Amino acid sequence: TGTTRPQRLLRAVQERATRGDSESVIAAIDHFCRHQEWAMNVGDEKGFILDSVVSEVSPQTALELGTYCGYSTVRIARLLPPGGHLITLEFNPNYAAVARQVIAWAGLEDMVQVVEGASGDWIPHLREHFGIESFDFVFLDHWKELYLPDIKLLEECGLLRKGTVLLADNVVCPGTPDYLEYVRKSQSYESHYFGSHLEYTRAEDGLEKSVYLG
Ligand SMILES: O=C(NC/C=C/[C@H]1OC[C@H](O)[C@@H]1O)c1cc([N+](=O)[O-])cc(O)c1O
Numbered sequence: 001t002g003t004t005r006p007q008r009l010l011r012a013v014q015e016r017a018t019r020g021d022s023e024s025v026i027a028a029i030d031h032f033c034r035h036q037e038w039a040m041n042v043g044d045e046k047g048f049i050l051d052s053v054v055s056e057v058s059p060q061t062a063l064e065l066g067t068y069c070g071y072s073t074v075r076i077a078r079l080l081p082p083g084g085h086l087i088t089l090e091f092n093p094n095y096a097a098v099a100r101q102v103i104a105w106a107g108l109e110d111m112v113q114v115v116e117g118a119s120g121d122w123i124p125h126l127r128e129h130f131g132i133e134s135f136d137f138v139f140l141d142h143w144k145e146l147y148l149p150d151i152k153l154l155e156e157c158g159l160l161r162k163g164t165v166l167l168a169d170n171v172v173c174p175g176t177p178d179y180l181e182y183v184r185k186s187q188s189y190e191s192h193y194f195g196s197h198l199e200y201t202r203a204e205d206g207l208e209k210s211v212y213l214g
């Protein structure tokens with residue numbers, strides 16, 4: 001036994017970051033991933049693109065699929081406008097437990113709800129459970145083969161509205177070919193690719209921003 005990588009990432013946050021200072025939490029995780037152990041956070045380079053899209057949308061209601069250790073959760077939540085709220089779905093309970101502590105260390109727990117379970121099980125219940133009418137912003141970063149079925153489910157559940165912005169991580173590496181083809185071909189989406197690199201590496205990767213047109 002011993003510690004897991006998420007637990008070692010959390011310890012790095014608690015040792016290096018200042019409680020309540022979300023910028024120092026982000027910096028501590030980036031330092032850990034560059035100098036100690038690579039981890040599958042969206043990272044600083046793609047994170048900068050994520051920041052710019054979140055700031056542009058300024059969402060009252062935001063959804064994240066795939067929390068992992070909460071790095072992108074913190075990046076999004078720190079930029080929410082007053083009254084804004086972020087729901088983040090995570091399948092793995094060990095990841096969720098670490099994420100809750102990272103989010104709390106950043107002082108953002110009041111704007112974020114970490115929900116444990118499978119996205120496909122939860123999406124049909126988000127309205128009744130959290131009183132959500134529709135989402136202004138969705139960040140996709142969970143299992144890559146679930147991106148497409150999950151946005152189709154969001155459409156069917158009426159959780160997307162004219163102008164909802166979807167931002168998808170890893171559309172090149174590891175890749176989400178069926179999702180990309182769908183959002184780029186569908187008349188219901190206006191899509192744009194932001195080229196970047198796989199977190200903390202020189203490999204190509206990027207984010208796809210897709211606006212739902214209804
Ligand atoms: O699988 C990735 N993300 C999905 C995460 C999947 C895990 O977290 C949610 C679920 O509990 C699963 O165990 C991923 C993988 C790489 N990668 O380089 O392999 C890079 C990334 O940015 C990624 O988001």
Ligand SMILES: [Mg+2]
Nearest residue numbers: 042141169170
């Ligand atoms: Mg990712």
